[in-house]
Amino acid sequence: MKNAKAIKITDTSLRDAHQSLLATRMRLGEMLPIIDLMDQIGYHSVEIWGGATFDACLRYLNEDPWERLQHLSMGLTKTKKQMLLRGQNLVGYRHYADDALIEFIKRSVANGIDIIRIFDALNDLRNMEKAIQVAREEGVHAQGTICYTTSPFHNLDHFVRLGHDLKNVGSDSICIKDMSGLIAPYIAYELVGRLKKEVGLPVQLHSHYSSGMASMAYLKAAEAGVDVIDTATAPLSMGTSQPATDTMVAAFKDTPYDTGLDVEQLTGVSQHFKEIISDYKIPRDVMGVDTNVLIYQIPGGMISNLAAQLADQNATHLLQQVLDEVPSVRADLGYPPLVTPTSQIVGTQAMFNVLTGERYKMIITEVKNYVRGLYGVPPGEISPELKEIVLKGDKPITGRPADHIAPQLEEAKKEIAAFIEKEEDVLSYILLPNVALDFFKRRKGLLPPLENNSSGGNKDGKRGSGSSDKEKSLQLEDIFRVDENLIWSDDYNTVYPVA
Numbered sequence: 001m002k003n004a005k006a007i008k009i010t011d012t013s014l015r016d017a018h019q020s021l022l023a024t025r026m027r028l029g030e031m032l033p034i035i036d037l038m039d040q041i042g043y044h045s046v047e048i049w050g051g052a053t054f055d056a057c058l059r060y061l062n063e064d065p066w067e068r069l070q071h072l073s074m075g076l077t078k079t080k081k082q083m084l085l086r087g088q089n090l091v092g093y094r095h096y097a098d099d100a101l102i103e104f105i106k107r108s109v110a111n112g113i114d115i116i117r118i119f120d121a122l123n124d125l126r127n128m129e130k131a132i133q134v135a136r137e138e139g140v141h142a143q144g145t146i147c148y149t150t151s152p153f154h155n156l157d158h159f160v161r162l163g164h165d166l167k168n169v170g171s172d173s174i175c176i177k178d179m180s181g182l183i184a185p186y187i188a189y190e191l192v193g194r195l196k197k198e199v200g201l202p203v204q205l206h207s208h209y210s211s212g213m214a215s216m217a218y219l220k221a222a223e224a225g226v227d228v229i230d231t232a233t234a235p236l237s238m239g240t241s242q243p244a245t246d247t248m249v250a251a252f253k254d255t256p257y258d259t260g261l262d263v264e265q266l267t268g269v270s271q272h273f274k275e276i277i278s279d280y281k282i283p284r285d286v287m288g289v290d291t292n293v294l295i296y297q298i299p300g301g302m303i304s305n306l307a308a309q310l311a312d313q314n315a316t317h318l319l320q321q322v323l324d325e326v327p328s329v330r331a332d333l334g335y336p337p338l339v340t341p342t343s344q345i346v347g348t349q350a351m352f353n354v355l356t357g358e359r360y361k362m363i364i365t366e367v368k369n370y371v372r373g374l375y376g377v378p379p380g381e382i383s384p385e386l387k388e389i390v391l392k393g394d395k396p397i398t399g400r401p402a403d404h405i406a407p408q409l410e411e412a413k414k415e416i417a418a419f420i421e422k423e424e425d426v427l428s429y430i431l432l433p434n435v436a437l438d439f440f441k442r443r444k445g446l447l448p449p450l451e452n453n454s455s456g457g458n459k460d461g462k463r464g465s466g467s468s469d470k471e472k473s474l475q476l477e478d479i480f481r482v483d484e485n486l487i488w489s490d491d492y493n494t495v496y497p498v499a
């Protein structure tokens with residue numbers, strides 16, 4: 001019989017950990033050999049899908065993400081399989097229609113998912129509630145998510161209120177998602193304590209090691225009664241990833257919080273991933289600790305990415321100005337938490353503001369759509385000046401963004417009929433139209449195989465000869481890239497109103 005205070009573990013090694021450190025490039029073949037042992041460990045759940053894995057599989061690895069899900073599900077017979085869903089953005093970068101959302105969740109569950117963590121970049125409940133409702137109808141655990149951030153509009157009361165709201169729309173548990181590693185240990189203690197006491201649902205804490213505080217936050221969260229923490233196998237831990245499973249299990253051993261997991265058995269898992277990552281060259285910037293994240297709220301690696309983009313424009317000297325501009329743009333947009341896709345939107349607009357020498361002289365499409373209300377309601381007020389420039393007196397939409405999107409399934413089925421081999425294909429196409437179409441063409445032999453279907457990220461052409469073939473070189477820009485799918489082309493305006 002486990003102690004009531006025992007901490008449960010969600011292992012993120014097969015999703016968030018390699019998304020954070022390896023640009024989501026780990027392949028199914030590198031996971032399957034260890035899946036039996038992982039199934040024996042006794043984790044609360046293993047995160048295997050969602051987030052960027054869907055995109056990376058189709059775009060870089062020539063892997064069908066649905067087949068990855070099926071294989072991992074077959075291996076994990078005893079352990080719950082968890083995924084991350086970006087609310088109405090599913091695993092893409094824009095809002096999708098409800099019919100696509102319903103079908104996507106149904107197929108995810110049919111292929112093995114047991115727990116769905118559902119978040120929205122703006123913490124806008126209307127972008128999460130449909131997914132929560134459908135997950136419940138499908139009989140799986142719907143975890144409502146609070147994206148943690150700091151701003152004049154974010155305080156404990158705000159987060160606890162959101163916790164209540166998430167409970168009211170049917171969440172089975174609450175996740176505090178601290179995507180940039182901002183949560184300080186004593187804040188974690190207070191927030192977890194209040195959610196447990198006032199909302200009364202199980203609470204899971206998800207943090208990243210970026211600022212160096214995450215394992216301390218987990219310790220204090222445990223003292224406050226947290227139910228589950230997210231960790232990664234030691235070789236894929238720390239840096240911009242999660243604290244190490246092995247460390248946290250050892251830290252809680254023989255205390256009331258004892259996870260009950262076997263440290264020795266865990267070394268079998270870490271040994272496997274140690275061998276896997278020896279093939280990868282992990283960029284230095286995603287390792288170690290970077291407290292800049294506490295100032296700019298963008299992960300250190302993304303700062304390097306902005307630096308690289310500026311270098312392309314021969315404007316490296318402007319980096320500090322861009323970094324200073326990021327918090328200002330975020331303030332103008334009403335202090336959104338910075339997570340996909342808002343992190344990319346704010347970072348890119350800040351860069352344009354500095355490069356053009358005049359704030360909002362050039363406004364990216366995403367910012368226009370954001371101001372029009374197409375992403376939802378920001379936590380604070382959008383700057384009146386920016387509203388005036390974008391809306392020119394028009395009114396933003398006030399309803400639920402997805403209500404403005406026409407159904408997508410039937411249309412997509414017609415468009416892609418020639419390529420459909422299984423029913424999930426139409427979902428891949430709706431989510432990432434161009435990427436999926438190329439994948440289908442390669443599958444049919446209509447396009448040549450990917451030049452480098454193992455790592456993608458290598459642009460220096462080293463792969464393919466001698467010993468360097470073994471090293472999967474990753475570039476920071478692959479980890480913190482602004483995805484082209486994020487750029488809302490005018491095409492989207494056919495399904496998305498301009499006002």
Ligand code: CO
Pocket residue numbers: 016178179206207208
């Ligand atoms: Co994460």
